[in-house]
Amino acid sequence: MKDDMTDYALDGHAVRAHFERAADSYDSAAALQAEVAKRLVERLEMVKLQPVRVLDLGAGTGLATAGLLERYSRARVIASDLAQGMLRHASRRGRWRRRPLAVAADAAALPFGDGTFDLVCSSLMLQWCHPPGHVFDEVRRVLAPGGLFMFATLGPDTLRELRASWAEVDGGQHVGLFMDMHDLGDAMLRAGFLDPVVDVERITLTYNEVTGLLRDLKALGATNASAGRGKGLGGRVALTNMCRAYEAYRRVDGLLPATYEVVYGHAWVGEGRMDKSEPVPEVPVSLEWLRRGRKN
Numbered sequence: 001m002k003d004d005m006t007d008y009a010l011d012g013h014a015v016r017a018h019f020e021r022a023a024d025s026y027d028s029a030a031a032l033q034a035e036v037a038k039r040l041v042e043r044l045e046m047v048k049l050q051p052v053r054v055l056d057l058g059a060g061t062g063l064a065t066a067g068l069l070e071r072y073s074r075a076r077v078i079a080s081d082l083a084q085g086m087l088r089h090a091s092r093r094g095r096w097r098r099r100p101l102a103v104a105a106d107a108a109a110l111p112f113g114d115g116t117f118d119l120v121c122s123s124l125m126l127q128w129c130h131p132p133g134h135v136f137d138e139v140r141r142v143l144a145p146g147g148l149f150m151f152a153t154l155g156p157d158t159l160r161e162l163r164a165s166w167a168e169v170d171g172g173q174h175v176g177l178f179m180d181m182h183d184l185g186d187a188m189l190r191a192g193f194l195d196p197v198v199d200v201e202r203i204t205l206t207y208n209e210v211t212g213l214l215r216d217l218k219a220l221g222a223t224n225a226s227a228g229r230g231k232g233l234g235g236r237v238a239l240t241n242m243c244r245a246y247e248a249y250r251r252v253d254g255l256l257p258a259t260y261e262v263v264y265g266h267a268w269v270g271e272g273r274m275d276k277s278e279p280v281p282e283v284p285v286s287l288e289w290l291r292r293g294r295k296n
Contacts, residue, residue, distance in 0.1 A: 015082070015128050016082050016083055018221040018222070018223055019060070019081075019082065019083035019085070019086055019221040020083045020084070020085045020086075020221075021085075021221060022218070022219060022220055022221030022222075023061070023083060023085030023086050023088065023089065023221075024085070025219040025220075026060065026061050026086065026089070026219065026220055026221065027061055027063075027089070028219055029215070029216040029217075029219035029220050030061070030063065030220060031205065032203060032205060032260055033060070033063055033123070033124055033220070034063050035203070036123055036124055036152050036203075036262055037063040037064035037067060037123045037124075037152075038063075038067060039152070039264075040064060040067075040121065040123050040150065040151075040152045040264065041064060041067035041068060041071060041121070043150065043264065043266070044071060044119075044121075044150065047148060047266075049118070049119060049148055050072070050074075050075075051072055051075050051117070051118035051119040051147075051148075052074075052075055052076065052118055053075065053076050053078070053116060053117045053118055053119075054068050054072055054075045054076070054077045054078065054117065054118065054119045054120075054121070055077075055078050055080060055112075055116075055117045055119070055120045055121070055142070056068055056077065056078065056079045056080065056090075056100070056121050056122070056123075057080055057107055057120055057121065057122040057125060057135075057139065057151075058080070058081055058082075058107055058122050058123070058124070058125020058126070058128070059079035059080060059081045059086070059087070059090045059100075059102075060081055060083075060086045060089075060090065060123075060124075060125075061086050061089035061090055062079055062089060062090030062091070062092070062093035062100065063123065064121055064123040065077060065079045065090050065093045065094075065100050066093040066094065068121060069093060069094040069098065069100060072119075073098075075118075075119075076101070077094075077100045077101070078100060078101045078102075078103055078117075079091065079093070079100040079101070079102050079103070080102075080103045080104070080105050080107070080110070081102075081104065081105075082104070082105070082106060082107070083104075083221075084104045087102040087103075087104055088102075090102055107122075107125065107129055107135045107138065108129065108134040108135050108137075108138055109138065110138045110141075110142055112142045113142070114141055114142065115142070115143065115144040115145070115147075116142045116144070117142050117143055117144065117147060118143070118144055118146070118147045118148070119147060119148050119149075119150070120139050120142065120143055120147070120148070120149045120150070121150050121151065122139075122149075122150075122151040122152070122153075123151070123152050124152055124153060124154065124262075125151075125153070126151055126153035126184075127153045127154040127158075127176070127178050127179075131187075132153075132179065132184065132187055133187045133190060133191060136149075136187055136188055136190075136191035136193070137191050139191075140191045140192050140193060140269060143269040144269070145269055145270035146268070146269065146270050147268070147269045147270075148266060148267075148268055148269075149188075149193065149265075149266060149267050149268075149269070150264075150265070150266040151264070151265050151266070152262055152263065152264050152265075153178070153179075153184070153262075153263050153265075154178045154260060154261060154262065154263065155178055155179070155180060155181055155200055155261035155262070155263045156177065156178050156179070156180055156261065157202065157259060157261035158178050158259065158260050158261045159175050159258060159259065159260070160259050161246060161250045161256070161257060161258060161259060162174075162175050162213065162246065162258065163175040164245075164249075165210075165242050165243075165245040165246040165249075165250070166242050166245075168241075168242075168245040169238050169241045169242045169245065170238060174242075178261070181198040181199070181200050181263040181265070182198070184198055184263060184265055185197075185198045185265065188265065188267045192269075193267035193268065193269065194267060194268045194269065194270070195267060195268055196265060196266070196267035197265065197266055197267070198263060198264065198265040199263075199264050199265075200261060200262065200263050200264070201261075201262050201264075202259055202260065202261050202262070203259075203260045203262055204257045204258065204259050204260070205257070205258045205260070206255035206256060206257055206258070207255065207256045207258060208255065208256070209243075209256070210242075210243040210246045210247065210256060211243070213256070213258050
C-alpha cells in the first residue's frame, strides 16, 4: 500500500452532508447501485451460511437491505448508515410485519457489541471511508466466530473518463481516488480476517450528454468529497472546457461512457461455524448511541 495516503483522504463532514442532501433523490439515479447490490446479495448463494443477525453496513436507502431481508427470512436484519435521511428510506424496505432496524452510525465506530453479527454486508460504501482499515477493524470486532464479511466497493478505474477530462482543464482533484483491490485485500489481512478473496469487474453506464452524468452524481450524493478538493466549483468556463474534452475524446457509438470498476471481496472470522438453530436474539446497541439518538 502507498506510504502516503493523503491523496485518498476524505472530508467526513462533506461525505455525510452530501448523502443527507441526496436522500430523497438517490434511488432515481441509482441504477448502478441497485445492480451492484443485487449482484452482491447473489454472491451469498455461494456460501453455506444461515445467519441469525445480519448487518447491512452503509445501507444507504436499503437497496441491499431488501435483498438480505428476502434471502434470510428468519434473520434479524439491521441497516446502518452515516446519513439519517438515507435510513428513513431503508427502514421502509421489506414487508410491513418485517422491517429492518435502522441505526445511524459511523462505520469506523459501530455501536454494537463484540460478536453481534453472523454476516456483515456492505455495498458501495467503503470508498467513502478513509482509511478503510478502521472499518475492517470494526467489522472484525462485531462479527461472531465463523462470521462472514462480504462487500462491494469502487476501484481506481472508476470514472476514468471524467478524471481524464478534468485533467485536460486543470491540475485540481475533481474526482475522488479509490483504492486498488490488492490494497483492500492486504487491509483485511491486517484486520485479522481469514482467507480474504477479492475480484473485480467493470460496468459501463452511457449518457447522451456529460451533464447527465453530473446530474446523476449529484442526485446520488457521490460528488467529490476529497480533503484536497477545491472549495469552489471551478467556474463555468472550466466546467464547459471539461465537457468539451469529454465529448471530443470519449463518445463511442453516439454515447458517452462512464466506467465503474467494482471490487468485490469477502473474508471469514475464525474457523468454526455457529449453530444457527437457536432463537433470534435481540441486537445489543450501546447506551451512548441511544443517548445520541434521543438528542437528534
